[in-house]
Amino acid sequence: MKKLFIVLIIALALSACATPTPTPAPTATPVPPTAVPPTATRVLPTATAVPPPPTTAPTTAPTATSAPPTATSPKEVTATLTWLGHPTFILKTSSGLTALLDPMATTMGYPLTPIAGVDLVTVSHEHGDHNNVALATGSPTILRGLAANDWAKIDQTIKGVRVRTVATYHDDTQGSARGKNAIFIFDLDGLRLAHLGDLGHKLSDDQVKQIGAVDVVMIPVGGFFTLDGKGAAEVVGQLKPRIAIPMHYTTPALAASTAARLTDAGPFGAAFGASAKVTQTAQTITISSLKLPTELTVMVMSYK
Secondary structure, three states, X not given: OHHHHHHHHHHHHHHHHHOOOOOOOOOOOOOOOXXXXXXXXXXXXXXXXXXXXXXXXXXXXXXXXXXXXXOOOOOOOEEEEEEEEOOEEEEEEOOOOEEEEOOOOHHHOOOOOOEOXXXXXXXXOOOOOOOOHHHEOOOOXXXXXXXXXXXXXXXXXXXXXXXXXXXXXXXXXXXXOOOEEEEEXXXXXOXXXXXXXXXXXXXXXXXXXXXXXXXXXXXXXOOOOOOOHHHHHHHHHHHOOOEEEEEXXXXXXXXXXXXXXXXXXXXXXXXXXXXXXXXXXXXXXXXXXXXXXXXXXXXXXXXX
């Protein structure tokens, strides 16, 4: 029994030595986080997520829109005048109007024949050397500057031409010697003409204002019945036209009874001295709104 007990003790001792004492597993060293978070958690903002900062509008518009529009070329307007003598003209405009201005009687000495195709006849006053409306054939519109010994108020447009009147006198005594007179203004689109009829006095400031800026003036210059050369030059100075056309003066064709009382156009041209260019022209001239003279030009027209 003693031997058996010793054997058991030895066996137990050997068993203890054979089974090692378990050691705890080493603790895992934590892995430090990376500098960049996982892709799944880093969502970059899209281009539209944050609006761009406001910008200041440019002070100069883009070239394509900042350039000024191309200037439109001015429209050419023309007036063709034919002088039949004394106060009588045929006016033809680029708008298609044909007008007969102050038609004189056939007894005035100038060769006259009936005129066809006339749209308008104007009469500055009712004297026989200005009111021969029968000279125009057909049925033209007739505008008389006077009505019942008073001025008619005319302002109407015919074939694109505005026609209006300004009240004046035939003498320098408020009409006591020869009565009233009407100036006819022809307003084209870019060109203005004035036929002064038998004007006998210098214009008032109000009359100048009513006439307005004028390019062409047909003005009596022979004296006695109307303005003389010096007086006519003063009126031209008031109106400041580009072109002044003398009328109602003596010529070899004018009837002797009238011619003896009038001067020719010479004193009118001479009254301007060097301040105007004096030219002789044909019986018919064409005036363009784009080719007006830069200096006052006196055009002495031929009647034949």
